[in-house]
Amino acid sequence: MSRELSLAEIFQLGYYWETKILLTAVRLDVFSALDGKRRTAPELAAKLGVHEPALCLLLNALVAMRLLSKEGEFYGNSSAADTHLVRHSAQYIGHLLLLHDAEWNNWGKLEETIRSGRRSVDRHVFETDPELGGNVLAVLHRIGQQSGPDFARRLQLSGPVRMLDLGGGAGTNAIAFCQVYPELTATVFDLPATLRLTEKTVKEAGLESRIALLPGDFNADALGGPYDLVLMSDILHYQTFDTNEALVKKVHGHLAPGGRLIIKDRFLDETGTGPAWTTAFAVHILVNTQQGGCYKTADAMRWMTNAGFASASELEKTAVVQGLKT
Ligand SMILES: C[S@@+](CC[C@H](N)C(=O)[O-])C[C@H]1O[C@@H](n2cnc3c(N)ncnc32)[C@H](O)[C@@H]1O
Structure with missing residues (x-):
């Protein structure tokens, strides 16, 4: 059994001030x-068009959070902020933080959702803000480019595999599969x-010569094929149990004999209490999607x-769950 939490850890779990300070700084593009x-x-207040005394408090908190430094009256970025939080940097990750910020109001409705069981959003933020989604x-x-090739290798494919990357984003x-397996060709199906x-x-x-793009709605449109391998990576947690069941059945019809379906997702364990990150992700899906859910590998x-x-x-x-077709 894991050890009991200390009082300090309980306080820490309930503390979100720094989160909102960071998200707001990214929104303001500080x-x-x-x-x-x-x-x-x-100078910064004039450049950003904001209220100087209020900005000053935000900047000082960002210094304490080690995202900025301060010398005399002058503020500067830490090197981590320069690398990951400056818009034109090749390693900018601010879009992900902007997504979290866009979901902030939905989290405010968590209590209501738990009390009533009713979802508060009718459309995912990717639908209301496609630019942010992209x-x-x-x-x-x-x-994902860092982990993709290892994942591809672990599947131990060989020969001229025809792959479908469903909802391939x-x-x-x-791309990783093509790089690892020189004879593989792929189709990416997405909106x-x-x-x-x-x-x-x-x-x-x-x-371009090995990856074809097929536009459509995977629940409604034909998927092409036949394929030797279909990958469904991180698409099923946006959908209901029944829609997923129907989609897996549809995919079975697009696989060649001997074909494999690989589902890669954030599954909960049998108890529903782990992995820890996924238990929180399940709540995130509850408040931020109309009908998504986190499933168990047994469901898949x-x-x-x-x-x-x-x-x-x-x-x-x-x-990762695998199905084999005879
Ligand atoms: C979280 S992304 C996963 C992308 C990719 N599979 C990966 O693992 O990196 C979910 C993808 O599913 C696509 N998608 C969602 N609903 C879809 C639908 N009904 N038909 C086709 N694609 C869909 C989205 O456009 C998005 O690219």
Whole structure:
């Protein structure tokens, strides 16, 4: 059993002031205004068009949080802020923080949702703000590029595999799989608006001849094929149990005999109390989506068995499930 929390840790868990200070600084774009320069609070307030005394308090808190430094009256970025929080930096991750900020009001309705069971959002922020959605996908693509090739290798494919990356987003996985397996060709299926970004990432990777883009709604439209491998990575937690079950059945029909379906997602363990990050993610999905949910690997295996897959197994605990078609 894990040890009891201390009182200090309970206080820490209930403390969100610094979170909102950081998110607000990113929204105001304080870090870009300081890009490589040192400025006083009045200079920054004029540049950002904000109230100087209030800004000064925010800046001082950011210094205490080690995101800024202060010498005399002059503020500057820390090197981590310069790298990750200045808009034109190649490693800018602010879009992800802007997404968290856009979801702030939904979190305020958590109590109401728990009391009534009713969801407070009718559309995901990606639908209400497609530009933010595209920017977030671009950041996730950059981060995912580091883990994609290892994931591809762990599946131990060989030969001229025809892969479908369903809801493939920026094509992060399709690109990694093509890089690891020289004979593999891939189709990235996604909504037309998302594929505009995918077109760019595939071109940057020089893989236009091996990665095809197929626009559509995966619940409503035909998926092409047949395929030897279908990957569903991080798409099912936005949908209901029944929609996922129907989609897995549909995918079974698009696989060639001997084909594999790989579902990679944030699954809860059997008790529903782990992994820790995923238990909080399940609450995030509850307040920020109309009908999404976090599922268990047993659910995914059930969808596969009901769809007619000959076998269904958990390849990586709470992360990867595989179905084999005979
Ligand atoms: C969280 S992203 C996952 C992207 C990618 N699979 C990955 O693991 O990096 C979810 C993706 O599903 C796509 N998507 C959501 N609903 C869809 C639908 N009905 N039809 C096709 N794509 C959809 C979104 O556009 C987005 O690219």
